[in-house]
Amino acid sequence: MRRSISLILLAGLVGVAHAATPSAQDRPAPRDYPTKPVRIIVPQSPGASTDLTARLVAQGLNEAFRQPVIVDNRPGSSGIAGTELVARAAPDGYTLMVVASSFSINPALGRKLPYDSIRDFTTVTQLSKFPNMLAAHPSTPVKTLRDVISLAKAKPGQITYASAGVATGTHMTAELLKFMTGIDLLHVPYKGGGPSMTAAMGGQTQLVIGTSVGLLTYVRAGKLRAIAVTSAQRTEAAPDIPTFAESGVPNYEHEPWNGMFGPAGIPKPVLARVNSEVVRILHLPDVKKVFEIEAADVVGSTPEQFGAIVRAEIAKWTKVAKAAGIKAE
Numbered sequence: 001m002r003r004s005i006s007l008i009l010l011a012g013l014v015g016v017a018h019a020a021t022p023s024a025q026d027r028p029a030p031r032d033y034p035t036k037p038v039r040i041i042v043p044q045s046p047g048a049s050t051d052l053t054a055r056l057v058a059q060g061l062n063e064a065f066r067q068p069v070i071v072d073n074r075p076g077s078s079g080i081a082g083t084e085l086v087a088r089a090a091p092d093g094y095t096l097m098v099v100a101s102s103f104s105i106n107p108a109l110g111r112k113l114p115y116d117s118i119r120d121f122t123t124v125t126q127l128s129k130f131p132n133m134l135a136a137h138p139s140t141p142v143k144t145l146r147d148v149i150s151l152a153k154a155k156p157g158q159i160t161y162a163s164a165g166v167a168t169g170t171h172m173t174a175e176l177l178k179f180m181t182g183i184d185l186l187h188v189p190y191k192g193g194g195p196s197m198t199a200a201m202g203g204q205t206q207l208v209i210g211t212s213v214g215l216l217t218y219v220r221a222g223k224l225r226a227i228a229v230t231s232a233q234r235t236e237a238a239p240d241i242p243t244f245a246e247s248g249v250p251n252y253e254h255e256p257w258n259g260m261f262g263p264a265g266i267p268k269p270v271l272a273r274v275n276s277e278v279v280r281i282l283h284l285p286d287v288k289k290v291f292e293i294e295a296a297d298v299v300g301s302t303p304e305q306f307g308a309i310v311r312a313e314i315a316k317w318t319k320v321a322k323a324a325g326i327k328a329e
């Protein structure tokens with residue numbers, strides 16, 4: 001239903017940073033860019049939130065550029081195959097990518113990637129951000145994150161939580177909590193966010209970590225109890241739910257995101273044009289309305305700001321993955 005509403009709104013619309021190399025900085029922009037179709041690669045299947053975001057942006061760019069802007073879905077290999085296509089593309093602004101924050105987790109897992117996640121890309125802008133949420137089955141005797149931490153310390157390795165799978169963003173959310181508090185939770189991975197939430201509602205696990213928008217429906221229906229959200233600030237979609245930082249874990253912050261990248265070496269004038277148009281599109285009222293339905297916040301950062309986030313997250317997840325012994329399956 002959520003995706004259907006988003007698609008209806010989308011259909012109704014009318015209207016890290018890897019510093020460029022000196023040669024790219026000096027390279028002049030092609031006259032009247034763009035003069036041919038632009039491709040946005042999405043290394044995920046159609047219908048996912050990242051794909052919806054890409055299509056929303058693509059429609060706005062199509063009108064701004066007066067050229068076709070085509071979304072090209074390339075799922076598989078945890079997004080690596082589609083991402084490699086972008087890394088190998090010509091740095092002329094005609095191949096871009098919209099990808100989820102798993103981009104910053106992949107290099108932390110010991111995978112031998114066919115690209116360098118920092119050196120081989122230009123960050124364009126962070127498009128959106130949205131918190132994950134920790135929730136509990138109503139029978140679990142916890143109401144706050146402090147309760148969870150106390151119970152986990154009293155019963156190390158016995159408190160179970162469901163996630164969308166090994167090394168996914170929801171798994172890493174819990175591992176960051178364990179890393180920062182020293183507690184021991186038992187991970188029960190499922191094949192996707194939907195199955196993990198279903199398992200928690202059925203009492204197969206005591207806790208579940210998922211996206212806030214995914215869990216809120218079940219929380220409001222009384223099938224799960226919200227514990228806390230991972231963002232630095234409370235989410236506007238559920239202002240009554242506290243953050244991890246408020247709830248006993250100072251400085252905890254993790255907000256999954258969708259962002260736009262291109263190959264390394266995009267000329268500065270082209271990068272500036274793409275960035276300015278995308279940021280403008282993100283703040284259009286009808287576009288912001290779609291993100292609100294998805295319980296996401298529009299960002300629209302500079303390339304430099306987004307690049308700093310990507311580098312910091314790669315470093316953070318590398319530490320967490322090493323401490324937890326997490327490797328790619």
